[in-house]
Amino acid sequence: MWYNLRVMQCERKQADSAKLKVCGVSDAAFARAAAARVDYMGFIFAASSPRGVTPEKAAAIVAAVRQGASPPSIVGVFTLRPVEEILRISEEIGFDAVQLHGRFSAEDVAAVKASGRETWLLDDGGDPGATAADGILIDGVKGNLLGGTGERSDWTRVAEVRKAEKKAILAGGLSAENIAEALATGADVLDVNSSLEISPGVKSLERLDVLVRALAAARSASQVD
Numbered sequence: 329m330w331y332n333l334r335v336m337q338c339e340r341k342q343a344d345s346a347k348l349k350v351c352g353v354s355d356a357a358f359a360r361a362a363a364a365r366v367d368y369m370g371f372i373f374a375a376s377s378p379r380g381v382t383p384e385k386a387a388a389i390v391a392a393v394r395q396g397a398s399p400p401s402i403v404g405v406f407t408l409r410p411v412e413e414i415l416r417i418s419e420e421i422g423f424d425a426v427q428l429h430g431r432f433s434a435e436d437v438a439a440v441k442a443s444g445r446e447t448w449l450l451d452d453g454g455d456p457g458a459t460a461a462d463g464i465l466i467d468g469v470k471g472n473l474l475g476g477t478g479e480r481s482d483w484t485r486v487a488e489v490r491k492a493e494k495k496a497i498l499a500g501g502l503s504a505e506n507i508a509e510a511l512a513t514g515a516d517v518l519d520v521n522s523s524l525e526i527s528p529g530v531k532s533l534e535r536l537d538v539l540v541r542a543l544a545a546a547r548s549a550s551q552v553d
Contacts, residue, residue, distance in 0.1 A: 351521040352379030356389045358531050363393045370403040378529035383417045411436040457492035464489045468500030486513040504539040508546035
């Protein structure tokens with residue numbers, strides 16, 4: 329009985345401390361307004377994505393966001409680019425974390441980590457403890473698209489990632505409607521993207537507010553249970 333109580337308390341504490349990330353930010357006005365509502369803000373560097381930004385545009389938005397009183401941590405999201413280019417862009421903009429999607433080698437991951445930035449790697453379904461990355465991104469993959477699909481991911485992977493003592497970043501189909509269920513997985517970071525959009529790449533502050541209120545309600549409910 330005491331063991332079960334301790335497990336429940338641990339899970340509740342983890343749910344209470346889960347951070348919120350909004351990814352695929354490409355609009356300065358949205359970014360400035362959303363900055364105080366989220367813990368992480370992600371910028372995607374992929375020309376094929378409707379949410380993709382250039383380094384110059386991202387730098388301008390990040391500079392504006394960081395003028396706020398409590399700016400979120402900034403995450404650079406990269407697909408298949410040379411690690412040297414990733415490191416250069418990360419240094420120029422000053423990312424707090426780097427998120428890698430695609431076939432990056434162990435040497436690539438080590439190079440990003442050596443730059444002093446938290447390193448997140450897209451889950452490949454294997455042993456999460458086999459990588460040196462600080463965190464594992466659990467995202468929905470559809471065809472050749474490496475995340476950002478809006479497809480629900482395998483949420484059961486959260487427990488495996490946390491067991492490997494890695495930060496679990498849960499993405500893939502998160503929305504105001506299921507954020508309470510996502511919170512209950514024990515993920516460290518809840519990563520929201522397409523559910524906040526009124527069209528591909530165009531995010532709605534109103535939708536973000538609905539999600540933030542739903543998350544706050546879920547946290548309150550977890551404290552009562």
